[in-house]
Amino acid sequence: xxxxxxxxxxxxxxxxxxxxxxxxxxxxxxxxxxxxxxxxxxxxxxxxxxxxxxxxxxxxxxxxxxxxxxxxx
Amino acid sequence: xxxxxxxxxxxxxxxxxxxxxxxxxxxxxxxxxxxxxxxxxxxxxxxxxxxxxxxxxxxxxxxxxxxxxxxxxxxxxxxxxxxxxxxxxxxxxxxxxxxxxxxxxxxxxxxxxxxxxxxxxxxxxxxxxxxxxxxxxxxxxxxxxxxxxxxxxxxxxxxxxxxxxxxxxxxxxxxxxxxxxxxxxxxxxxxxxxxxxxxxxxxxxxxxxxxxxxxxxxxxxxxxxxxxxxxxxxxxxxxxxxxxxxxxxxxxxxxxxxxxxxxxxxxxxxxxxxxxxxxxxxxxxxxxxxxxxxxxxxxxxxxxxxxxxxxxxxxxxxxxxxxxxxxxxxxxxxxxxxxxxxxxxxxxxxxxxxxxxxxxxxxxx
Numbered sequence: 001x002x003x004x005x006x007x008x009x010x011x012x013x014x015x016x017x018x019x020x021x022x023x024x025x026x027x028x029x030x031x032x033x034x035x036x037x038x039x040x041x042x043x044x045x046x047x048x049x050x051x052x053x054x055x056x057x058x059x060x061x062x063x064x065x066x067x068x069x070x071x072x073x
Numbered sequence: 074x075x076x077x078x079x080x081x082x083x084x085x086x087x088x089x090x091x092x093x094x095x096x097x098x099x100x101x102x103x104x105x106x107x108x109x110x111x112x113x114x115x116x117x118x119x120x121x122x123x124x125x126x127x128x129x130x131x132x133x134x135x136x137x138x139x140x141x142x143x144x145x146x147x148x149x150x151x152x153x154x155x156x157x158x159x160x161x162x163x164x165x166x167x168x169x170x171x172x173x174x175x176x177x178x179x180x181x182x183x184x185x186x187x188x189x190x191x192x193x194x195x196x197x198x199x200x201x202x203x204x205x206x207x208x209x210x211x212x213x214x215x216x217x218x219x220x221x222x223x224x225x226x227x228x229x230x231x232x233x234x235x236x237x238x239x240x241x242x243x244x245x246x247x248x249x250x251x252x253x254x255x256x257x258x259x260x261x262x263x264x265x266x267x268x269x270x271x272x273x274x275x276x277x278x279x280x281x282x283x284x285x286x287x288x289x290x291x292x293x294x295x296x297x298x299x300x301x302x303x304x305x306x307x308x309x310x311x312x313x314x315x316x317x318x319x320x321x322x323x324x325x326x327x328x329x330x331x332x333x334x335x336x337x338x339x340x341x342x343x344x345x346x347x348x349x350x351x352x353x354x355x356x357x358x359x360x361x362x363x364x365x366x367x368x369x370x371x372x373x374x375x376x377x378x379x380x381x382x383x384x385x386x387x388x389x390x391x392x393x394x395x396x397x398x399x400x401x402x403x404x405x406x407x408x409x410x411x412x413x414x415x416x417x418x419x420x421x422x423x424x425x426x427x428x429x430x431x432x433x434x435x436x437x438x
Contacts, residue, residue: 010383011390012360012402016436019360039382039390039401046400050341050359 001025003032007064011039015047018069022053025071030056033067040067076374077417081265082217082245082353082408083378088267091307095269098299106298120298123305130308131247131259133276139285140295141273144244144262145173150275150286150294151240151258152177152209158284159238161208167194167223168396169216171242175392178211186212191345192221192397199228203235214243214252218380218393218406219344220326220353222250229255238281245350247274248311249319257281263304266311267411271297272304314411322409323351325418329407330354332422337429341400353408355380357394361403361432369432370405373424378406403429 002025006014014035025031033044041058044067048055056068078086087095102119104112121135128135141147148171152164164178167186184202187195194212203210210232215222225241232239238257246252248266252259258281263272272295277283295301311318326349334342339359358366363381370377378384380391381404390401407421 010362010388011381012362012436015402016360016438019438037382038388042390042395042398042401046341046398047359049398050339050400 001030001032003034003066006033006035006037006040009035009037011037011043013037014040015043018044018047019051022051022069022071027071027073029071031069031071032059032061033069034061034064035067036064041065044069076376077413077421078376079407079409079413079417079421080376080378081410081413082406084264084270085267085410086412087269087303088307088310088411090310091263091268091303094306095299095303098302102298102302116298119302123301126305126309127274130312131252131276132254133259134279137276137278139275139277140293140301141260141275142271142295142297144171144242144260144265144273146294147260147262147273147275148173148242149177151242151260151277152211153180153286154277154283155209155238155240155258155281156181157286158282159208161206163204163207164209164211165199165202165207165237166211167199167213169194169218169221169393170211170213171217171244172392174211174213174242188396190397190399192216192219192343192393193345193348194223194228196224196227196231200231203231203237205235207235207237209240209258210237211240211242214241214246215250215350216344216393217245217353218391219355219397220245220349221345222246222348222350226253226255229253232257238283245353248308249315249351258283263300263307266308268304268307269300271295272300274304311411318411319351322411322413325409325413325415326352326354326407329418329422330356333425336422336426340429343394343397343399352410353406355404355406357381357400358403358405358429358433359400360436360438361429362436363402363404365432366403366405366428369428370424373428375421375424378408380404380406
């Protein structure tokens with residue numbers, strides 16, 4: 001699993017980072033985005049829907065929100 | 074190139090009939106209508122005629138109408154008055170109501186009803202939320218950010234079944250679309266239909282248990298008589314031309330929806346493509362910052378709005394877009410009006426693709 005630290009970044013930067021790095025995990029692999037911008041909670045699942053990737057839910061890592069995405073294609 | 078004002082959903086430009094009525098009423102309607110002399114009687118006549126006009130336009134009785142200082146104040150009174158009148162606290166509301174409704178509902182117990190990806194309230198959840206302790210259920214007629222028209226008639230039937238009054242915020246639809254019957258409380262705002270700012274409407278149907286909050290006072294909260302006269306005159310005018318204008322504006326919006334989706338990659342066109350207001354269209358561009366896009370469009374002479382978090386004072390994205398589960402960044406809302414021309418829309422549609430492409434390039438994509 002790859003973790004992208006996007007803490008302190010405003011949207012759309014975390015989504016741009018996700019788009020840039022999704023290719024670095026194998027199909028079936030997970031990429032985790034740490035992002036504290038409130039818009040990330042909506043925009044990462046929306047990106048997954050638009051891009052046909054699987055949104056695997058929100059977690060908390062330390063105190064930070066973390067969003068998991070499974071590469072499906 | 075002249076500037077294109079494309080934010081009618083925030084405030085429509087003053088309708089010529091409103092301007093004319095406003096100027097006439099400034100000359101003729103300045104006296105206190107409650108006094109007992111000729112000037113006051115003239116003011117009283119103007120106020121009564123305005124109320125009668127609005128009642129006639131909206132299928133209400135004149136004595137059901139309260140003029141307010143804004144649509145926001147009307148929404149606050151609608152909710153607080155139902156809680157007071159029914160001696161119950163709970164307010165049921167959809168997740169996409171205007172923030173004025175949400176703020177008023179949040180004063181006390183409330184239950185939120187989710188929406189689908191097109192922004193339509195979930196009627197099953199709406200029905201389940203209508204418990205016997207409910208003071209009022211709020212479902213807007215049509216959404217101010219995405220244009221989606223709500224299943225109001227179905228919601229009204231559910232409310233009737235549970236004997237709970239239905240409140241509908243019709244700010245974006247008054248003058249444009251007929252409001253389906255079945256509501257008990259309705260609010261609106263004149264500057265959304267081309268009337269002057271500073272006139273809100275609150276209509277409480279006879280038989281609804283509603284009590285005005287605050288001290289009992291015979292004075293109405295809306296006191297700007299010239300603006301009220303202009304609001305009434307323009308509502309009648311806008312309604313009379315609504316069939317032609319709706320068709321024309323809806324075609325402009327339809328063209329924007331289709332062209333943006335076809336010509337710009339990675340865009341989400343938001344809201345119900347069919348059951349929508351004629352004048353509002355919203356879309357979000359992947360990887361683009363809403364605020365930067367807004368400033369860029371402003372520089373090019375286009376006044377539009379955005380629901381992206383970077384454009385809000387709270388840095389939270391629009392609660393409407395969030396509730397729908399659509400992309401919130403890179404968001405633009407375009408709302409047209411009777412002065413919007415096809416040429417203006419052409420200019421916007423020519424400006425958007427290169428602007429979005431450039432901002433994406435600058436972001437390193």
